[in-house]
Amino acid sequence: MPNDSTPQQAESAFALRNALKQTQSQVAQDRLFEHLGQQLFNTGWSEELCQWLLDALCMQYGAQHGLIAQQHAGALKIMAQRGKSYPVGARIPMLGALAMWLKEPLRFEPRTQYVPSLWTLTANQGDHGMYCVHLPIAYQQRAVGLLALLSGTPLNQSQLNTLYSFCGLLGFALYGQPQAASKIDDTYLQKLTPREREVFALLPSGASNATLAIKLGISPGTVKIHIERILSKLNLNDRTQAAVKAVEAGFKSEGL
Structure with missing residues (x-):
């Protein structure tokens, strides 16, 4: 038509x-x-x-x-x-x-x-x-x-x-919203690079290096290197301590 x-x-x-x-x-x-x-x-x-x-x-x-x-x-x-x-x-x-x-x-x-x-x-x-x-x-x-x-x-x-x-x-x-009375000292995060902060923020999820690698678009080996540098810069013994510190900083990943 x-x-x-x-x-x-x-x-x-x-x-x-x-x-x-x-x-x-x-x-x-x-x-x-x-x-x-x-x-x-x-x-x-x-x-x-x-x-x-x-x-x-x-x-x-x-x-x-x-x-x-x-x-x-x-x-x-x-x-x-x-x-x-x-x-x-x-x-x-x-x-x-x-x-x-x-x-x-x-x-x-x-x-x-x-x-x-x-x-x-x-x-x-x-x-x-x-x-x-x-x-x-x-x-x-x-x-x-x-x-x-x-x-x-x-x-x-x-x-x-x-x-x-x-x-x-x-x-x-x-x-007008009240803030928490106690301030969290997170100045140590300035020691980390932006990518290291991304890895640090995801540690409370308990995900493996392979899962974190998929999430961030990098290789598992690179994730491992970032975690090692995080532990060194923050004077921590293992990733469990790093995860606890990330939770204290307010990062509470509940899964990927």
Whole structure:
């Protein structure tokens, strides 16, 4: 059956579909704001609300992986996670790019550099087909935490503006949350390279060198060398002691 539509009609239909998609997206965003505001008003901030928000944002923006982390004592503590990030409760040292991005006074500036220390993706997964966006969470330009998303498509300016508003609400919510009275001294982690920190963080899982190698996209022999260097740098006797120390630092891998 021939297609009798004119170019003008096709263009009009395309514009109508785009307008409908934008309207649906705006309605979904409005619902997120409404629900978040109601929950903060009625019950206050909670870990469950934090995880709900991250899941909702990942669904809204097509992000396969995401995390919300709170800054404390020179580290980012994972408050909510989705996909290939470290488990809730894990502490990521604020070194390198992370320290630079959260240097005060903060400005809202999306960062697109891939940071391996935040994720458990293999090298190939992290380098190809993923668009990164890391957004500072702040209260009055004071660093409070980080919202990070990895998706298959880049976010546009309108989406970033919406996330800016969510980061403002998160900053207000997280700023009032009490922190643990005792600070964990994790300065020793600065002795480790980024790859060694990745191996160190996965030791509590009890996985073999072969399993860790598959997870990290390296050879079992390379994993063994990294563990030996970790033991030497941290003055530990065996990987069991290293796993215990990793748990003390907040890394609690519950499986791969």
